[in-house]
Amino acid sequence: SFHGRTLGALSITGQPKYRRDFEPLLPGIKFLPHNDVAALEQAFSERTAGSVIEWIQGEGGIFPVSNEYGRKARELADRYNALLVFDEIQCGVGRPGTWFGYQLAALVVLPDVMVAAKPLACGLPLGVIVANEKAAAAIGAGMHGSTFGGSALACRVALEFFDILETLLPSIRRVGDYFRGRLEELARKYAFLREVRGRGLMIGLDMSVPGKQMVLDAQAQGLLINCTHDTVLRFLPPYIVTEKEVDAAIKILDGVFAAQPSQ
Numbered sequence: 001s002f003h004g005r006t007l008g009a010l011s012i013t014g015q016p017k018y019r020r021d022f023e024p025l026l027p028g029i030k031f032l033p034h035n036d037v038a039a040l041e042q043a044f045s046e047r048t049a050g051s052v053i054e055w056i057q058g059e060g061g062i063f064p065v066s067n068e069y070g071r072k073a074r075e076l077a078d079r080y081n082a083l084l085v086f087d088e089i090q091c092g093v094g095r096p097g098t099w100f101g102y103q104l105a106a107l108v109v110l111p112d113v114m115v116a117a118k119p120l121a122c123g124l125p126l127g128v129i130v131a132n133e134k135a136a137a138a139i140g141a142g143m144h145g146s147t148f149g150g151s152a153l154a155c156r157v158a159l160e161f162f163d164i165l166e167t168l169l170p171s172i173r174r175v176g177d178y179f180r181g182r183l184e185e186l187a188r189k190y191a192f193l194r195e196v197r198g199r200g201l202m203i204g205l206d207m208s209v210p211g212k213q214m215v216l217d218a219q220a221q222g223l224l225i226n227c228t229h230d231t232v233l234r235f236l237p238p239y240i241v242t243e244k245e246v247d248a249a250i251k252i253l254d255g256v257f258a259a260q261p262s263q
């Protein structure tokens, strides 16, 4: 999991490489194996304040949460009067082809609190905390704020973006499916490509070899990609990307993969 680099967010981030230099962090946090419903059930008690879930883990390597896990998290939060929080900062706001990642589930589970950010104001800094009445009752006016919070310009841009996002969703889904299909073709060609994961334009290519040099090789040819967890190439293209541009990216990736020493 990854939730950010401020004290609270880092405390609930599971990756040692981010935590290491800032410990000790907040106590009382439990990290659970991904999609392990039994572990989730065991972790809850009367003392549980809440659970935080990325519907598709981003930094964690593009791992979607199962519907069963999400539903169990809701059920346990209700049973123990805890908050269910969805971190939609990377997987939300159109990225997976729906407004938010949790809407991908066959049986939708609603959070008590949701955070969203990245594409919200098209690159201008803006993040939001959305809460239902129960959770919102804990925060009064003036209790949460920051110098640049609520910027009128960023909020205006976000409102404009919301007007067009709905029209972008079909092509995010279509081009995303096309992109994953083309990556699967490559996965059949190169044995070190293990799995293509993700939804919409949030795509991970899981490999059995490190991806750091591949990122640099692709970059040298004009393709900007990223690598998480050492061996997962991550693709988060702009929402307006076309099939033709995906083809250009696949051509570059094919060349990068063909040049691997393991070939």
Ligand SMILES: Cc1ncc(COP(=O)(O)O)c(C=O)c1O
Residues within 6 Å of the ligand: 002, 003, 004, 005, 006, 054, 058, 059, 087, 088, 089, 090, 091, 117
């Ligand atoms: C899922 C998730 N949560 C939280 C964050 C942190 O956002 P920020 O760096 O704006 O605090 C990120 C950033 O990558 C993220 O991917």
